[in-house]
Amino acid sequence: MGGNVPAFTPPPLPSDDKRWKIVNGTMRKNGFARHALIETLHTVQSSFGYLDDDAIRFVALSLRVPLSQAYGVVTFYHYFSLKPPGEHTMTLCTGTACYIKGTDKLVGSAEQHLGLKAGHTTKDGKISLMTARCVGACSRAPVVICDGEVAGEVTNEQMIAQLERWAVE
Amino acid sequence: MTIEELEQIAKSVHQENEKYDYEVNVCMDLACASQGAGALRDALAKEAEVSGKKVLIRKTGCMGPCSSGPLVRVDPDEALYAHVKDASAKAIISSLGDKPVAELQCDLNEHFDKQVRVVLENAGHIDPEKIDDYISRDGYKALLTALTEMTPNGVIHRITESGLRGRGGGGYPTGLKWATVSKASGDLKYVVCNGDEGDPGAFMDRSVMEGDPHRVIEGMAIAAYAVGASKGFIYVRAEYPVAVARLTTALREARRRGLLGNNIGNTTFSFDIEIRLGAGAFVCGEETALIASIEGRRGTPKPRPPYPAVSGLWGKPTLINNVETYANVAPIVRNGGKWFFNMGSERSKGTKVFALTGRIKNTGLIEVPLGIKLWEIIDVIGGGVPGGHKLKAIQTGGPSGGCIPADMLGLGVSYDALMAAGSIMGSGGMIVMDDTSCMVNVARFFVEFCMTESCGKCIPCRAGTAQMYTLLTRICEGTATMDDLELLVDLCGTVKETSLCGLGQTAPNPVLSTLKYFKNEYIEHIVHKRCPAGVCNLAGASAVAAASVEVPA
Numbered sequence: 001m002g003g004n005v006p007a008f009t010p011p012p013l014p015s016d017d018k019r020w021k022i023v024n025g026t027m028r029k030n031g032f033a034r035h036a037l038i039e040t041l042h043t044v045q046s047s048f049g050y051l052d053d054d055a056i057r058f059v060a061l062s063l064r065v066p067l068s069q070a071y072g073v074v075t076f077y078h079y080f081s082l083k084p085p086g087e088h089t090m091t092l093c094t095g096t097a098c099y100i101k102g103t104d105k106l107v108g109s110a111e112q113h114l115g116l117k118a119g120h121t122t123k124d125g126k127i128s129l130m131t132a133r134c135v136g137a138c139s140r141a142p143v144v145i146c147d148g149e150v151a152g153e154v155t156n157e158q159m160i161a162q163l164e165r166w167a168v169e
Numbered sequence: 170m171t172i173e174e175l176e177q178i179a180k181s182v183h184q185e186n187e188k189y190d191y192e193v194n195v196c197m198d199l200a201c202a203s204q205g206a207g208a209l210r211d212a213l214a215k216e217a218e219v220s221g222k223k224v225l226i227r228k229t230g231c232m233g234p235c236s237s238g239p240l241v242r243v244d245p246d247e248a249l250y251a252h253v254k255d256a257s258a259k260a261i262i263s264s265l266g267d268k269p270v271a272e273l274q275c276d277l278n279e280h281f282d283k284q285v286r287v288v289l290e291n292a293g294h295i296d297p298e299k300i301d302d303y304i305s306r307d308g309y310k311a312l313l314t315a316l317t318e319m320t321p322n323g324v325i326h327r328i329t330e331s332g333l334r335g336r337g338g339g340g341y342p343t344g345l346k347w348a349t350v351s352k353a354s355g356d357l358k359y360v361v362c363n364g365d366e367g368d369p370g371a372f373m374d375r376s377v378m379e380g381d382p383h384r385v386i387e388g389m390a391i392a393a394y395a396v397g398a399s400k401g402f403i404y405v406r407a408e409y410p411v412a413v414a415r416l417t418t419a420l421r422e423a424r425r426r427g428l429l430g431n432n433i434g435n436t437t438f439s440f441d442i443e444i445r446l447g448a449g450a451f452v453c454g455e456e457t458a459l460i461a462s463i464e465g466r467r468g469t470p471k472p473r474p475p476y477p478a479v480s481g482l483w484g485k486p487t488l489i490n491n492v493e494t495y496a497n498v499a500p501i502v503r504n505g506g507k508w509f510f511n512m513g514s515e516r517s518k519g520t521k522v523f524a525l526t527g528r529i530k531n532t533g534l535i536e537v538p539l540g541i542k543l544w545e546i547i548d549v550i551g552g553g554v555p556g557g558h559k560l561k562a563i564q565t566g567g568p569s570g571g572c573i574p575a576d577m578l579g580l581g582v583s584y585d586a587l588m589a590a591g592s593i594m595g596s597g598g599m600i601v602m603d604d605t606s607c608m609v610n611v612a613r614f615f616v617e618f619c620m621t622e623s624c625g626k627c628i629p630c631r632a633g634t635a636q637m638y639t640l641l642t643r644i645c646e647g648t649a650t651m652d653d654l655e656l657l658v659d660l661c662g663t664v665k666e667t668s669l670c671g672l673g674q675t676a677p678n679p680v681l682s683t684l685k686y687f688k689n690e691y692i693e694h695i696v697h698k699r700c701p702a703g704v705c706n707l708a709g710a711s712a713v714a715a716a717s718v719e720v721p722a
Binding site: 033034035036037038039041042065069072073076077078079080094095096097099100101132133135136137138139140141149150152 | 463
């Protein structure tokens, strides 16, 4: 073929939401290189809480990564979420030490209490119930993370009490 | 930065510390922090100010025995206090200069006596956010010594001489790996630190990265000098936000001190490190998958060869070592290869950090010389199984490892002995199980993990682990036959022999090792519809019980 390849112009920010500037900042810092895809998706998730279609599309176009590849990466890694989190998030650690100390019963009990499967959010958008592979606090198993606060040696009663406190807030 | 300047910094830190009469070290690692160490530190600082005593309150990394947290150590008396609540802050501060607070003191002498600290030598002694604290304990001395007094080959020779083997689990000789990367042709080479620690039930690398981040950076810089690399990456799990924050601070501080960047130590050596976040994929602990992830792609492994040592990140020669491997480098360079070689067993040199968890009294982080007997870890360091329960098995190596039965406590902990016993050293998770754990259920737990974490690239792993899981579920639910068991064993062999990467090749290990030592539990489930540990809900249980009643005596 031949001829001039037109200079690449990154797409405009999806909206005037200031958080897009943070996302753009990560990409700029990495020179809009394709390998910055995961880094950028991390920035999107930490800024917006999850990744929606607009965000994935914007990042893929900006980094000149095929949409299929971007979506493939998002769905490959457990850490990325395609759904907005609830107001509160309870994450139950399901690592081996927690498992030995009965985390499966905690998961079952929380699922029953909230009437949903782990990985989902209550209909009113209040509580997300998540599981983690291991958060590395094994010596305090079983471990539950409530809105980022790590709690160790958690009993079923403590866990349910926390869920009830959130529900009536 | 020169060695003289380094010594000057160390001297000024010591002088600064001498202004204080007492040092109160508060463990701020995750386990202690989750029990209120933050508020405790504040309370101690407040009490210290009120008392008018000259007290240095220091936030440190993991001190080890997490089950006794929050932990406080008072120097120079070396009094260790356990389960400290912020209400005890006043008592601790007023005891300074007098007798230690007896009711808070813990007797963990036996716990510590069996341990040898190389990787964890600074843990609990330095503030991980202060580079000068690290420098005051001989930090970065090894790097500057290597740069100014040793050739790259000399460094590799020293690592080879030490007998250090990869601490990520595989146990590949570190010196040999370095030599391969060093000999690989190419101007651009990379050094990568694997901090993905995806093994559930293990947190050694998290504690090292959080409690002593400069040790990892120094090890990487020495490695880069030895193999001729100019750029490094630390790949850390996104699930470890504190580790990421500490490493970010440490990298900034190291650059500020001229210990990273251009012309380090006024030599021609230039090197810098970037952090890359993982995103929750166990398979990314496999080196070729990790490389794919750093390149921004899905973490799927590639067939080897070519090995990353020849063609790795962006096709360039790449040295990949685990966090703990790098953490061993500086002390080896400082103290000599022979010093390290003299620790450990015949073919496993040095020490190993383990995360001791599960049904054991003293849970936490331990560092022991290799070759140590399992009973010394379980009974002496760990304090035995609590609650009158009986030890059943010790699980090492995570989803790639196996269960060692209680009657093998005489086993010396080394790469080869664990392998011969059907498990692996792994990265250092050591989970103790008692008679409340069902070994079939444990095997199913690990297979479920591998099934979920399989990247799906090769069929034996993708489909094989799913079928193994189905068969194990049948056994746990009491609907399996002995034919199913035979099929399971057969399938284990296929998955082990034909999977593309380590994840699949080792996924059958938990099944095979429990079958080796606890076959009776499988039989009980299948034939008698009974779970000896009382964990599984077996469908046929009542039917069999009823049937057995009907049989005339």
